[in-house]
Amino acid sequence: MTAQSGVRRPILHACPVSFLGVCSATALLCSLGLASGAYAQELQLDAVNIDAASQPPEPSDVEQSKTSYQARRASVATRTNTPLVETPATVNVVTNRVIEDRSPNSLDEAINAVSGVKAGNTLGGTQDAIQKRGFGTNRDNSVMRDGMQSVQARNFTPTTERIEVLKGPASMLYGVQDPGGVINVVTKKPQLMAAHSVSAFGSSFGGGGEQIDLTGPLGSSGLAYRFIADKQNYDYWRNFGSIDQSVIAPSLAWYGDDTTVSVAYEHMEYSVPFDRGTQINPKTGKVLDIPRNRRLDEPFNVTTGRSDALDLRVEHRLNDIWTLRTGYGYSRNYYNDYQSRYISANYNTGAVTRRGDATRDAVQVAHTATVNALGDLYWGGVRHELLIGADTMQNERDLGDLYRSTNKADFNYNRPVYGVTQQPSTVSAANSDQSDHLRTHAFFIQDSMHLGEHWIFQAGLRYDAFDEITGKGRPFVVGADVKDSKVVPRLGLVYMIQPDWSVYGSYTESFRPNTSIAAPIGDLPPEEGKAYEIGTKFQNNYLTATVALFNINKKNVQTSEQCGTETCTRVSGEVQSRGLEADITGQINENWSLTGSYAYTDTEVLEDPILKGQPLDGVSKHTAALYLTRDFGHVGIGNLRAGAGARYASRWGVNDGTGVEYYLPSSKVADAFVAYKMKFEERDLTLQLNLKNMFDERYYTSASGLGSPAIVIGEPRQLVARARLDF
Numbered sequence: 001m002t003a004q005s006g007v008r009r010p011i012l013h014a015c016p017v018s019f020l021g022v023c024s025a026t027a028l029l030c031s032l033g034l035a036s037g038a039y040a041q042e043l044q045l046d047a048v049n050i051d052a053a054s055q056p057p058e059p060s061d062v063e064q065s066k067t068s069y070q071a072r073r074a075s076v077a078t079r080t081n082t083p084l085v086e087t088p089a090t091v092n093v094v095t096n097r098v099i100e101d102r103s104p105n106s107l108d109e110a111i112n113a114v115s116g117v118k119a120g121n122t123l124g125g126t127q128d129a130i131q132k133r134g135f136g137t138n139r140d141n142s143v144m145r146d147g148m149q150s151v152q153a154r155n156f157t158p159t160t161e162r163i164e165v166l167k168g169p170a171s172m173l174y175g176v177q178d179p180g181g182v183i184n185v186v187t188k189k190p191q192l193m194a195a196h197s198v199s200a201f202g203s204s205f206g207g208g209g210e211q212i213d214l215t216g217p218l219g220s221s222g223l224a225y226r227f228i229a230d231k232q233n234y235d236y237w238r239n240f241g242s243i244d245q246s247v248i249a250p251s252l253a254w255y256g257d258d259t260t261v262s263v264a265y266e267h268m269e270y271s272v273p274f275d276r277g278t279q280i281n282p283k284t285g286k287v288l289d290i291p292r293n294r295r296l297d298e299p300f301n302v303t304t305g306r307s308d309a310l311d312l313r314v315e316h317r318l319n320d321i322w323t324l325r326t327g328y329g330y331s332r333n334y335y336n337d338y339q340s341r342y343i344s345a346n347y348n349t350g351a352v353t354r355r356g357d358a359t360r361d362a363v364q365v366a367h368t369a370t371v372n373a374l375g376d377l378y379w380g381g382v383r384h385e386l387l388i389g390a391d392t393m394q395n396e397r398d399l400g401d402l403y404r405s406t407n408k409a410d411f412n413y414n415r416p417v418y419g420v421t422q423q424p425s426t427v428s429a430a431n432s433d434q435s436d437h438l439r440t441h442a443f444f445i446q447d448s449m450h451l452g453e454h455w456i457f458q459a460g461l462r463y464d465a466f467d468e469i470t471g472k473g474r475p476f477v478v479g480a481d482v483k484d485s486k487v488v489p490r491l492g493l494v495y496m497i498q499p500d501w502s503v504y505g506s507y508t509e510s511f512r513p514n515t516s517i518a519a520p521i522g523d524l525p526p527e528e529g530k531a532y533e534i535g536t537k538f539q540n541n542y543l544t545a546t547v548a549l550f551n552i553n554k555k556n557v558q559t560s561e562q563c564g565t566e567t568c569t570r571v572s573g574e575v576q577s578r579g580l581e582a583d584i585t586g587q588i589n590e591n592w593s594l595t596g597s598y599a600y601t602d603t604e605v606l607e608d609p610i611l612k613g614q615p616l617d618g619v620s621k622h623t624a625a626l627y628l629t630r631d632f633g634h635v636g637i638g639n640l641r642a643g644a645g646a647r648y649a650s651r652w653g654v655n656d657g658t659g660v661e662y663y664l665p666s667s668k669v670a671d672a673f674v675a676y677k678m679k680f681e682e683r684d685l686t687l688q689l690n691l692k693n694m695f696d697e698r699y700y701t702s703a704s705g706l707g708s709p710a711i712v713i714g715e716p717r718q719l720v721a722r723a724r725l726d727f
Contacts, residue, residue: 065096065162069593069629070544070586075147076164076184078446078458079173079387080374085539088458088492088504090116090548092583094163098595101629101643101673103201103690103720107143107156107163107183108701112647113625114165115581115597120618121704122712124274124339126303127153129702132167133552134577134603134619135180135529139364141395142170142177144184145309148329149174149393151364152268152307158211158230159187159249159266167581168550169510169531172462172490175393175440179510179529179552180577187264187311190224190253191215199724204717207234207242222255237715238293240418241273241302258317266309274301274339276710277700280654280662283347287664290413292698292713296352298340300423305335321377329368336360338423342710343407350414355407356424361400368393372444385448387460390441397436399472404428434472434517441465446490458492470515480515482523505534514556514571524571529554543586551578559608573607575616591633593643596626610659615652618702620666622650627671638678646670649699657706664711667699684726692718 065071071093075081084091092114104110107128108119120129120137127138136142143155156163167181174182194216202208209232217224228249235242251264275295278287295301310330317323338358345352372389403424410420446460467483492506510529514521535548557572579601587593601623603616615621627645648668653661675688696717703709 066100067097068587069095069098069595070542071095071162072539072544074164076144076166076182077173078448079147079372080385080448082448083539084544084546085500085502085537086456086494086496087537088456088494088506089508090167090533090535090546090550090581090583092165092167092546092597093585094165095585096162097593098585099160099162101641101675102627102671103673103688103722104156106154107185110156110160111163111165111183113595113597113627113645115583115599115623115625116167116579116601117165118618118620118623118649119702119712121702123704124276124301124303125712126272126274126335126337128155130183131618132165132178132180132183133550133579134601134616135178135552135554139397140178141174142180142182144174144182145329145331146187146264146311147184148311148327148331148368148370149366149395150185150309150329150331151333151366151395151397152309152331153303153305153333153335154245154268154270154307155183155185157249157266157268158213158228158247160185161188162186167548168506168533168552169490169508169529171464171486171488171510171529172444172446172460172508175391175442175462175464176438176466176512177510178512178527179508179531179554187266188213188215188226188228189262189264190226190251192217192222192224192255195726197724197726199722201720201722203234204719205235205237207232209233209245218252224253224255226251236273236275237718238273238275238295240295240299241275242271243273244271245269260313260315262311262313264309264311267306268308269306271302271304274303274337275712276339276342276704277712278710279342279345280656280709280711281347282656282660282708285662287700287711288413292716294413294416296342296411296413296416297354298418298421300338301340303335303337305333307331307333321375323374324371325374326371327369329366331366331368332363334361334363336362338403340411340421342708344708345413350412351409352411352413353407353409354411354421356403356405356421358401358403358424359399360403362398364395364397366393366395383450385450387444387446389445390443392442393438393440395436395438397434399434400432401427402431402434404431429474431472432474433476435476436468436470436515436517438468438513439466454496456494456496458490458494460490462488462490464488464511466513468513468515470517471520472517477520479517479519480513480521480523482513482515482526484513484526486511486526500540501536501538503534503536505532507532510554514558516558521571525556527554527556527558542588543584545582545584547580547582549580552576553606555607559611572605572611575603575605577601577603577616577619591631593629593631594627595645596624598622598624610657611655614655614659614661617654618652620649620652622648624648635676636678638676640674640676642672642674644670644672654703654709654711656709662709664700664703667697667714668695669697669699669714670694680725686722686724686726688722688724690720690722692720 077089118131120131122129129138164184169179200210211230215226230247232245249266253262312328315325343353375386405424442464444462448458465485471478494504512527514524531552533550538545555574559572581599583597585595605611625647629643632640673690677686699714
């Protein structure tokens with residue numbers, strides 16, 4: 001049977017010479033597969049599950065993602081393409097249909113209807129940062145692209161097909177992680193059926209963008225290509241600034257009978273405002289009473305950068321039992337920024353003291369390589385889905401010159417005058433050459449045992465050896481130098497009440513080395529998380545629903561505090577996050593689609609000399625979302641589709657580092673869209689309007705900093721018009 005027939009094809013991840021430690025394991029894994037082949041005729045076999053992160057899903061899955069809010073399978077929770085109802089963990093999938101309807105422009109916006117997730121400290125809007133169950137910030141290693149770690153600043157790009165969200169500790173699967181979970185951005189793959197589109201959009205903020213997406217076969221041998229190019233230039237919604245972004249992303253894939261090979265590259269150049277938002281007034285405990293579009297910095301507050309991502313995959317079906325997969329992922333982000341940093345203010349007069357800061361020649365690079373074998377076999381009368389493999393990862397972040405100017409009181413937030421302050425130009429030797437170099441090598445094994453018709457027992461074990469060195473300054477001062485190893489278990493049990501209804505329980509762990517570039521902290525034990533979760537799932541041909549209860553405890557937790565004019569690090573004892581989450585996505589009937597969620601997240605610092613009893617920063621105890629879409633069918637000369645919905649977040653707090661907690665108000669944000677698809681010279685033309693924050697709610701999304709915390713403001717009402725021509 002050929003690839004064109006729609007059968008899933010394996011993809012292996014090509015391994016570079018620099019990762020010989022992982023590639024050397026290939027021989028062992030191959031011998032496992034070949035040895036097992038001798039017994040293939042004696043075993044009763046089912047179809048091998050193929051990793052969705054390694055290849056394009058089979059056509060039916062691709063089409064479902066394009067036409068439905070429901071997803072039935074994901075790879076992020078098991079590294080195999082597993083039905084969600086059989087997975088002993090909470091997994092949410094934002095399909096391509098949801099992305100097309102809601103037209104988000106960031107990773108946070110794309111997943112903000114998923115329970116238990118929220119924007120974290122985005123470094124002034126320049127880095128992706130997602131909290132999962134109360135944990136997570138920028139550069140926390142939790143954002144992946146096609147199952148490989150990404151250090152790109154902006155991971156939601158025109159190449160995004162769908163997004164998988166795994167909640168709970170994921171260190172057994174992916175190594176160094178916080179216990180909140182991971183985000184896997186699944187990218188668009190070359191297709192053997194030709195499809196071409198051009199599109200453009202305009203924003204009520206001013207400006208817009210255009211895109212081209214081409215895919216199809218090259219000849220008749222199973223080779224396919226994809227080429228995506230995108231250019232965006234639109235005004236920032238506050239009183240100055242603009243967003244400029246360009247992406248070029250070519251990819252190739254060859255779908256053979258037993259082997260699939262793919263290579264994908266993406267290059268992005270971007271320039272975005274470095275905007276920390278507004279500030280808390282300690283006298284009132286609320287944000288400053290000024291217009292929300294008024295910035296407190298300068299027009300030179302800009303981050304410019306470029307990022308690159310390379311993904312190589314090879315997957316080969318050895319026999320009816322074993323599939324061998326290898327992969328290599330390269331991710332790089334380079335940037336420069338300037339900022340006028342808010343330091344303090346006279347809250348009676350409005351006079352602000354600011355400092356000019358800059359980071360020059362900052363670069364972060366990640367290399368990730370994996371080799372693993374997936375077996376689907378019967379042994380001892382039990383079906384086993386066995387995954388055996390090895391990973392290696394190298395993540396290095398280096399900052400060049402860091403500028404620090406003297407503090408100046410040359411601004412007033414009541415009567416702002418911009419342009420008086422000059423760009424910073426004084427290099428701070430003590431703060432320059434910041435670096436964080438992390439390397440890991442791991443071996444893992446996971447077995448999903450199908451015990452009769454109703455029970456699935458999943459057990460996994462990972463051995464991770466890691467070393468990390470951090471520090472800064474000229475001369476260089478080591479902040480931490482940690483070398484250690486960790487064995488991380490993962491256990492899960494699923495009971496299938498019916499083929500479409502299950503209950504499950506799980507125990508998982510996580511770890512992260514404790515390191516700091518802020519100040520020397522010595523050799524500390526790693527942060528460790530332990531989580532328990534129970535839940536139930538329902539999944540039929542129309543709806544996928546999950547309800548889960550969880551409890552996460554994390555110890556040896558790093559906490560920031562103010563040391564004079566700098567931020568230092570100390571270690572708290574223990575924090576906790578526990579709660580309930582519920583999600584539902586899919587079709588109510590042939591005309592109505594929905595995505596809905598609710599989360600109760602209760603967080604608390606259990607042990608700390610200053611913060612004990614306080615909640616974790618930025619976490620709303622209650623969040624909810626509901627979006628409904630109706631397909632009206634043929635109306636006039638085309639098909640009409642429209643939807644609306646809203647999301648809610650209860651108040652959330654941020655601590656100033658001394659034990660004083662400030663609370664931000666609750667928010668209710670509503671969105672709507674209407675799309676009309678018709679024929680234009682025998683081609684499909686889709687016109688779409690998205691009205692975001694339709695009632696112009698003033699709300700806040702995240703916070704950062706100590707002392708007087710900086711508060712990021714949500715976008716006001718915006719109308720986005722899009723047109724797409726498919727040919």
